Amino acid sequence: MIQMRKVSKSYGGAVKAVDSIDLDVRRGEIFGFLGPNGAGKTTSIKMITGILTPDSGDILVNGRDIRKEALAVKRSFGFVPDDPNIFPRLKAIEYLRFMGDIYQVPTDRRRERIQELTERFSLDEALTDRIQSYSHGMRQKLMIIGALLHDPELWILDEPMTGLDPKSAFVLKEMMRTQADSGKTVFFSTHVLDVAEKICDRVAVIDRGRILFCGSIGDMQRQFRQDGSLETMFLELVNHSETAGDPA
Ligand SMILES: Nc1ncnc2c1ncn2[C@@H]1O[C@H](COP(=O)(O)OP(=O)(O)OP(=O)(O)O)[C@@H](O)[C@H]1O
Numbered sequence: 001m002i003q004m005r006k007v008s009k010s011y012g013g014a015v016k017a018v019d020s021i022d023l024d025v026r027r028g029e030i031f032g033f034l035g036p037n038g039a040g041k042t043t044s045i046k047m048i049t050g051i052l053t054p055d056s057g058d059i060l061v062n063g064r065d066i067r068k069e070a071l072a073v074k075r076s077f078g079f080v081p082d083d084p085n086i087f088p089r090l091k092a093i094e095y096l097r098f099m100g101d102i103y104q105v106p107t108d109r110r111r112e113r114i115q116e117l118t119e120r121f122s123l124d125e126a127l128t129d130r131i132q133s134y135s136h137g138m139r140q141k142l143m144i145i146g147a148l149l150h151d152p153e154l155w156i157l158d159e160p161m162t163g164l165d166p167k168s169a170f171v172l173k174e175m176m177r178t179q180a181d182s183g184k185t186v187f188f189s190t191h192v193l194d195v196a197e198k199i200c201d202r203v204a205v206i207d208r209g210r211i212l213f214c215g216s217i218g219d220m221q222r223q224f225r226q227d228g229s230l231e232t233m234f235l236e237l238v239n240h241s242e243t244a245g246d247p248a
């Protein structure tokens with residue numbers, strides 16, 4: 001569903017934020033993208049979604065290159081960015097109608113989806129409030145609803161759990177599972193390793209722009225020859241990479 005081949009990106013300096021990474025996200029899976037702060041997750045996601053252009057390498061989404069078929073590729077996914085602070089002066093319902101327009105969701109369908117999703121995330125009673133009056137978690141939920149309005153086959157979510165209360169996090173996890181079980185795909189970054197451990201079919205660990213591991217939690221345990229938790233193995237992977245990459 002997503003293929004990255006030797007993709008690199010730097011922000012002008014000598015250090016590459018993303019350094020020749022290969023990644024394959026398969027249809028029908030929940031794929032977790034893990035890594036410490038500054039590892040290159042958001043940069044990778046911005047390249048997959050066409051916000052940033054790679055310095056080198058190729059990215060295909062569902063077999064298509066976003067640089068060549070921008071609209072078709074963008075229509076096929078729903079994207080939740082890491083920062084939910086946009087359009088503060090719009091009312092939530094105006095934002096959702098706007099998203100419905102952009103993604104050409106028919107009016108009846110849109111009404112149904114908005115009702116269903118806002119009820120699930122307990123936002124239905126705040127729809128006529130302005131986004132600026134929303135809490136961080138409420139904004140996050142609004143972004144999620146807006147991105148999923150057109151029922152995309154691929155979800156790309158950059159730290160979607162941030163700020164969500166336990167019930168909303170549960171609802172989102174359930175929705176991710178349903179999405180994957182119906183043959184669609186979820187790709188998300190997270191720092192919440194407990195969540196990743198529970199719901200991901202596979203994960204990739206990135207640090208300093210390089211992929212340190214890609215596979216299932218079971219694969220990781222076999223590689224480490226232990227039944228450790230994802231947290232233990234993650235810390236070991238990242239600590240080891242720091243020592244290896246920084247001999248001083
Ligand atoms: N706009 C920018 N200008 C310059 N450097 C940037 C910019 N955005 C990111 N970087 C750098 O690129 C590297 C990767 O950042 P990125 O945002 O991709 O990390 P991340 O894995 O998403 O981290 P976090 O977990 O904190 O969200 C970091 O070293 C960061 O300082």
Ligand SMILES: [Mg+2]
Pocket residue numbers: 041042043082158
């Ligand atoms: Mg990030």
